[in-house]
Amino acid sequence: xxxxxxxxRRAGVSPSTVSYALSGKRPISDETRRRVQAxxxxxxxxxxxxxxxxxxxxxxxxxxxxxxxxxxxxxTQFAVAVATAARAHDHDVLLLTQGEGVEGIRxxxxxxxxxxxxxxxxxxxxxxLPLLRALPLPSVLIGVPAEPDGLTCVxxxxxAAGELCVDHLVRLGHRTxxxxxxxxxxxVRRTAFARRLVQGFTAxxxxxxxxxxxxxxxxxxxxxxxIAERLLREQPTLTGVVVHNEPLIDPLIDAFAELGxxxxxxxxxxxxxxxxxxxxxxVPLTSVTVPSAELGTRAxxxxxxxxxxxxxxxxTLLAPRLTExxxxxxxxx
Numbered sequence: 202x203x204x205x206x207x208x209x210r211r212a213g214v215s216p217s218t219v220s221y222a223l224s225g226k227r228p229i230s231d232e233t234r235r236r237v238q239a240x241x242x243x244x245x246x247x248x249x250x251x252x253x254x255x256x257x258x259x260x261x262x263x264x265x266x267x268x269x270x271x272x273x274x275x276x277t278q279f280a281v282a283v284a285t286a287a288r289a290h291d292h293d294v295l296l297l298t299q300g301e302g303v304e305g306i307r308x309x310x311x312x313x314x315x316x317x318x319x320x321x322x323x324x325x326x327x328x329x330l331p332l333l334r335a336l337p338l339p340s341v342l343i344g345v346p347a348e349p350d351g352l353t354c355v356x357x358x359x360x361a362a363g364e365l366c367v368d369h370l371v372r373l374g375h376r377t378x379x380x381x382x383x384x385x386x387x388x389v390r391r392t393a394f395a396r397r398l399v400q401g402f403t404a405x406x407x408x409x410x411x412x413x414x415x416x417x418x419x420x421x422x423x424x425x426x427x428i429a430e431r432l433l434r435e436q437p438t439l440t441g442v443v444v445h446n447e448p449l450i451d452p453l454i455d456a457f458a459e460l461g462x463x464x465x466x467x468x469x470x471x472x473x474x475x476x477x478x479x480x481x482x483x484v485p486l487t488s489v490t491v492p493s494a495e496l497g498t499r500a501x502x503x504x505x506x507x508x509x510x511x512x513x514x515x516x517t518l519l520a521p522r523l524t525e526x527x528x529x530x531x532x533x534x
Contacts, residue, residue, distance in 0.1 A: 282497025
């Protein structure tokens with residue numbers, strides 16, 4: 202079994218320096234931290250005496266902060282998928298739902314209640330990343346930050362999903378489109394999936410040389426009515442809308458109906474959301490599916506792979522799939 206003294210000897214530092222480098226409790230130079238991390242990887246060091254085959258807590262931690270703008274039903278789908286996959290590998294799941302970020306992850310790593318960690322609600326510049334890179338506790342992110350080096354990430358290719366929605370509308374002849382996106386605070390936090398979808402949506406609109414706008418929007422009927430009125434007032438030639446805000450789907454359809462806009466005769470709607478939400482909408486929505494079950498399962502499989510000492514790919518992106526339903530049609534004459 203590899204001990205902290207073995208890591209210290211390999212890195213040429215003291216055991217206390219190894220402890221500080223892994224916990225982040227005291228400042229350590231970047232050069233020293235890199236040497237410690239390299240020694241940890243080379244020796245396969247894991248704290249809390251989990252080196253023996255079959256040892257460990259048989260628990261995986263799932264970090265899913267319940268912050269403003271997080272849609273709980275979708276998070277629940279991910280959590281169920283992670284728990285189901287974990288049980289298939291004889292592990293239970295510990296939920297970390299407080300927005301404590303770095304401190305919560307450090308506590309799990311230091312007290313040893315989990316053999317590995319799945320992290321959700323990933324930001325492009327996530328403050329948890331330096332600690333995740335330094336800790337010997339294996340981790341997998343559902344989401345891809347701006348710089349994924351030294352991490353293991355899995356997600357839907359949200360950039361390609363945004364492009365796919367625009368491409369579909371352009372094939373139907375639409376020349377002015379809008380994205381009704383996540384709540385504003387999601388973009389303020391620079392949440393990775395939301396930002397990447399905007400990038401893909403805008404890139405596709407620019408590639409096709411069509412008019413496009415992006416509108417973050419809070420959930421609720423009042424917000425839906427306000428955004429529908431604004432779109433029709435500010436973009437009189439608008440004929441295609443992409444929705445990336447699941448709770449807003451039915452309220453937005455209702456708001457357009459109250460304003461005399463028929464879907465899809467006057468306006469085509471697409472969405473990026475779980476398939477059941479699209480299929481059960483007031484008007485069944487053409488959509489790109491957010492495959493929560495597959496993503497949760499993939500994350501656990503990658504984590505178990507890392508826990509076994511087998512290298513895992515840095516980034517795994519699932520290709521988006523668009524399903525046509527009743528909400529899209531040709532651009533009106």
